[in-house]
Amino acid sequence: MDAGYYLELGRRYRFAASHRLYSPRLSEEENRRIYGKCANPYGHGHNYTVEVRFTGTVDPETGMIVNLADLDAFVNERVVEPFDHRSLQDDVAVFRSVVPTTENLCREIFERLKSFPKARLKAVRVEETSNNSFEYAGDSEGKER
Amino acid sequence: MVYLTRKIEFAAAHLYHNPALSADENRRIFGKCNNPHGHGHNYTLEVTVAGEPDPVTGMVLDLKALKGILEREITDRMDHRFLNYEVAELKGLIPTCENVARVIWNLLEPKIPQGRLYRVRLYESPDLFADCYRTEAGAN
Numbered sequence: 001m002d003a004g005y006y007l008e009l010g011r012r013y014r015f016a017a018s019h020r021l022y023s024p025r026l027s028e029e030e031n032r033r034i035y036g037k038c039a040n041p042y043g044h045g046h047n048y049t050v051e052v053r054f055t056g057t058v059d060p061e062t063g064m065i066v067n068l069a070d071l072d073a074f075v076n077e078r079v080v081e082p083f084d085h086r087s088l089q090d091d092v093a094v095f096r097s098v099v100p101t102t103e104n105l106c107r108e109i110f111e112r113l114k115s116f117p118k119a120r121l122k123a124v125r126v127e128e129t130s131n132n133s134f135e136y137a138g139d140s141e142g143k144e145r
Numbered sequence: 146m147v148y149l150t151r152k153i154e155f156a157a158a159h160l161y162h163n164p165a166l167s168a169d170e171n172r173r174i175f176g177k178c179n180n181p182h183g184h185g186h187n188y189t190l191e192v193t194v195a196g197e198p199d200p201v202t203g204m205v206l207d208l209k210a211l212k213g214i215l216e217r218e219i220t221d222r223m224d225h226r227f228l229n230y231e232v233a234e235l236k237g238l239i240p241t242c243e244n245v246a247r248v249i250w251n252l253l254e255p256k257i258p259q260g261r262l263y264r265v266r267l268y269e270s271p272d273l274f275a276d277c278y279r280t281e282a283g284a285n
Contacts, residue, residue, distance in 0.1 A: 005250065006280040007243050012272040061163055062174055063239030069176060
């Protein structure tokens with residue numbers, strides 16, 4: 001039924017979190033120069049939007065690549081719950097040693113979601129604000145269609 | 146290669162129900178999407194055509210022509226309709242975002258006069274969409 005077509009399902013989720021861009025490997029002046037006000041000591045926050053795209057066979061019985069109830073439960077448990085209303089560098093272990101830029105956040109979310117058993121993760125796109133977004137499709141670029 | 150995208154919106158009703166499954170299974174799999182009288186969405190469709198701009202007109206495809214195709218093939222067929230009952234191409238299919246996107250692909254692909262259809266993206270809501278592409282090998 002899918003011969004000749006390639007389909008992806010996209011879903012968007014939201015969470016609000018604070019972060020501070022500051023690298024202990026850089027001097028105070030370098031942090032200030034590179035990160036500007038994003039290095040302010042107490043951090044600041046964003047309303048993040050996470051867009052995920054999955055591919056797989058469309059089940060003829062359901063017409064779906066993946067049941068949204070299963071996908072939502074997985075993403076909420078792996079990403080939304082641990083990040084929402086949290087401080088990324090204080091509350092999420094990986095960001096104690098990695099600067100929580102949205103590039104790094106995008107990769108971390110990809111890592112957390114790539115083991116979803118019912119469909120194949122193709123890409124994660126994170127909007128930090130309505131003007132900034134970052135997309136990561138894994139090291140293989142996710143372009144094999 | 147340049148990718149041109151045009152967007153349209155339409156409003157339609159649907160429900161998810163597989164007659165081969167029991168009432169309990171339908172309810173378990175489809176949840177409230179299985180409610181018997183259906184429900185509706187404001188759909189947004191983004192259609193992307195890939196091609197080289199014509200050296201004379203500078204266009205991949207005349208947007209007016211594309212607008213007309215989208216109105217005839219999609220809006221006239223689906224807007225303010227019940228997808229399960231009123232769209233012949235969806236008969237026997239559960240009108241999920243995936244299936245509707247694929248049906249839209251089939252309706253549009255033979256009608257595009259210049260360039261080639263590259264992507265159909267159908268939003269059922271701002272937070273849920275399906276992308277349909279053509280694949281050379283037919284592999285998924």
